[in-house]
Amino acid sequence: MRIREPKIEDEKTILEIYDEYINSEPIPGIDTFEGVRDFEKLDKMGFEEWLMYLEKNKHKENLPAEYSTQTFYLVENDEGEIVGAICLRWEEVPALMTHGGLIGYSIRPKSRGRGYANEMLRLGLLEYKTKNKKTERLLITCKDFNIPSAKVIENNGGVYENSCEHNGFKYLRYWISLH
Numbered sequence: 001m002r003i004r005e006p007k008i009e010d011e012k013t014i015l016e017i018y019d020e021y022i023n024s025e026p027i028p029g030i031d032t033f034e035g036v037r038d039f040e041k042l043d044k045m046g047f048e049e050w051l052m053y054l055e056k057n058k059h060k061e062n063l064p065a066e067y068s069t070q071t072f073y074l075v076e077n078d079e080g081e082i083v084g085a086i087c088l089r090w091e092e093v094p095a096l097m098t099h100g101g102l103i104g105y106s107i108r109p110k111s112r113g114r115g116y117a118n119e120m121l122r123l124g125l126l127e128y129k130t131k132n133k134k135t136e137r138l139l140i141t142c143k144d145f146n147i148p149s150a151k152v153i154e155n156n157g158g159v160y161e162n163s164c165e166h167n168g169f170k171y172l173r174y175w176i177s178l179h
Helices: 008-023 037-043 047-056 094-100 116-131 147-155
Strands: 002-004 070-076 082-089 103-107 137-143 159-166 169-177
Touching: 002 116, 008 037, 008 047, 008 082, 037 047, 037 082, 070 116, 082 116, 094 137, 094 159, 094 169, 103 116, 116 137, 116 147, 137 147, 147 169
Parallel strands: none
Antiparallel strands: 002 070, 070 082, 082 103, 137 169, 159 169
């Protein structure tokens, strides 16, 4: 598997993934785009505008003070099929350091249950470590009932610290060492 940023040639596949999310069976307590919110913007933007939006989010001067810069990556399996996305958030802003976490990820509905999430998070952590050498550990969270996500975090070295409440949900807070 590998992670990479989206490009214009991905338009057809990304729009198919968007439709897949929209038409998938809802998981109780988890909204359609949880983990990687950037896909939801496709309902209001053309694809090229969406790519510019992703680029804008990589630069602090384009964002409100309470937002973190972030990089959105697609995740390809060994056959080159896009199986999900991962978002790396580069600053420790208050919302991320309570319930949001510095990494969000999502497996597209048709690719779930195949073990991709463990490898995707591992690759995301390697990318984070490579591009943000000053961070020694990072916070990652999931809702308390999202047992598969909690297992993925734990499988990647996540150490449970505590839980917090936000908007009626309980979030599990894990720290992962990057060294």
